[in-house]
Amino acid sequence: MDKPEYDFSLLPKYYKSLSALQLSQNEHWLLRHPHALEDAKELFLEIKRDEDSEKLFASHKYELTWVKNELVTWAADLKRRGKKDEFELVQEIIDVLFENIDDLDDIPDASTVENPDTTVVANPDFRDEIIITAKKQLGTPYVWAGSSPGGFDCSGFTSYVMKQNGKSLPRRAVDQYESSKKVKAKNVQKGDLVFFDNGSGISHVGIVISEKGEPLTMIHSASSKGIVITDVTKSDYWTKRLYGFGTYVTD
Structure with a gap:
């Protein structure tokens, strides 16, 4: 390696x-x-x-x-x-x-x-724009079925962030996975989506913020904390439930 x-x-x-x-x-x-x-x-x-x-x-x-x-x-x-x-x-x-x-x-x-x-800022690429939009919501509380800066659930957060960047996503996490272009773990990049299965189907989604090849890190709406950043590789809870990856970004 x-x-x-x-x-x-x-x-x-x-x-x-x-x-x-x-x-x-x-x-x-x-x-x-x-x-x-x-x-x-x-x-x-x-x-x-x-x-x-x-x-x-x-x-x-x-x-x-x-x-x-x-x-x-x-x-x-x-x-x-x-x-x-x-x-x-x-x-x-x-x-x-x-x-x-x-x-x-x-x-x-x-x-x-x-x-x-x-104030002038350098023009980041589309993937950076997704991360910038997502991080503006850090600390926003979790709200069941929420899809606005007043409060988000997991798929409401991902659909909001992508919509702010010109991409329309289905509302539910499982539908976001089904409609996405699937990505192999070794090819995952920031701005892609990461999906989790609680044993009865896809139940959670987050946005990857780590670079390709880095330990998997996501920003997501956690039911207990709201919008937070999580190192998936250091969490047994999320690692065991990791289902797959999808993207709506066309490079």
Whole structure:
């Protein structure tokens, strides 16, 4: 077997850090988790100190570009609203986290952004757009039969994300599988769908966010937690129920 491009054990820390950075932009969530930004910063810096960090960041540059863009926009909004302390904290995090990461230098500094809505971001491909849309819903609660940002069930979440990107999916998980183009496990890419069987048929679906060849990681609506990121390979529960993969993406 070929040696992995980088140490995949970094991925859980990487996604935990990015998720916290995105969730912290919700003021209500941040009030409940006042140390989240500092914790995310320390976790990200720990990753940067690893010898494989450059390879990891190179493989996820579109994702990092989007996160940096969101933070810059957030900082600019805080500055506009006169929230000096919060602005300085977020700006410090931007400066520390993204220093010396290649290909992200075209994002403007928040102090120079007059209108947050005009911030420029690199154009990610369609698969990246799917992941970006999905991650915007992190922390959204689980709601049975839900299919909107007010709350999602599993297939409501996948159908919503894909619809936002121009793809119409059937409503039920089993129908989403049947209508999809089937993908072999070795060929699975981010933006594909992963399906699970609870013993009586397909009962759950998530969106793959890991790169091809990486340990399988998904974003999904879990009945106990809402929209979360899960490392499938480290979960006996999900590994035992893994049924197959499908895609609605045409490369």
